[in-house]
Amino acid sequence: MFTGIVQGMGTVVAVEEETQFRRHIVSFPEGMVDGLETGASVSHNGCCLSVTRIEGDQVSFDLMRETLRLTNLGALSVGDQVNLERAARIGDEIGGHSMSGHVICQAALEELDEAPNNRRLWFAMPEVHARFLFEKGYIGVDGISLTIGAVDGARFCVDLIPETLSRTTLGERVLGEWVNIEIDPQTQAIVETVERVLASRSAE
Template identity: 40%
Template sequence: MFTGIVQSIGQLSTSEIRGGDRSMVFLAGTLGLDDVRDGDSIAVAGICLTALDVTADSFAADVSLETLRLTTLGSLQPGAAVNLEKALRLSDRLGGHLVSGHVDGLGSVVNIRGEARSQRWTFEVPALLARYIASKGSICIDGVSLTVNEVEGLRFGVNLIPHTQAATTFGARRIGDTVNIEVDRMARYAERLIEFRDQET
């Protein structure tokens, strides 16, 4: 599990096809990997990956075809910046919200506008994801925990304070970019419970 509080901006170093899927190496930036061992989880752009071949400043990860299809990893080129977060420990503060690192699908940036020192961003998602997004609820975008300000149809808006713009890859994002979306787990569980209730009545 993760919190959606980005700890470092890393970089994709290499991406190689191996046996049909991919092996990727990421530079960790300021993340600090001295407490990370092979087999530990790291969220890369909001995607939970298993760290392998960990060094002082980099780690590798095997990326399955499923992950390549459902996330932005399949289109990343070497040099691309990625948000990084180490897995949550029981003693850590939960600054964002509980994030699994299991991306539900892709969204796109449709508008960015200034609002005082902050920015208001609007995203569009497929209908299958839009049903789980609620005003004032939580959402994880590229590994960043955010609060939904408003929802209209397939679109929703969030507010980015200056720190978020500077400490994450949002500073380099533009209108039209594709992003990884993880909806709040509680919304999915609630839907499942309602389905079972309806089946029993």
């Protein structure tokens, strides 16, 4: 489980390509590898990945074909940065919202509104997932716990403060780029349960 509070940005220092498989080696910020062990879960742009090797501050992750299909990780190159969060532990402060690290889809950055000390980003999701969007609801964007500011069909916006912009990759995102999306698990469960109930009643 994760909280959506990014603990630091890592830099991709190596990429190893194989058939429908990738290995990323990421340089972690100072102190983030303390106590980290092989097999531990780390959120990597919002995608839960397992640590496969640790060499100093450089940590390796294996990416399978489903991960490459659903997320933006397959587009990363050496030098790119990623949002990192280690798995939450019992007793940790939950500053964001409960997140699983299971990316449901990607969304494209379609509109960017700059203002003093603010940045509003509009993203477009696949229509099939629009039913999970609610104004003031939670959403995970590249592993960051955010509150939806407004919804327009399959589009939604988030408003970012300077702290979020400086601590995460969203400060560098440009139009046309893709981000990983995780729907709030409680919202998804409620929506899908209501859909099933309504479908069963209509079939009677």
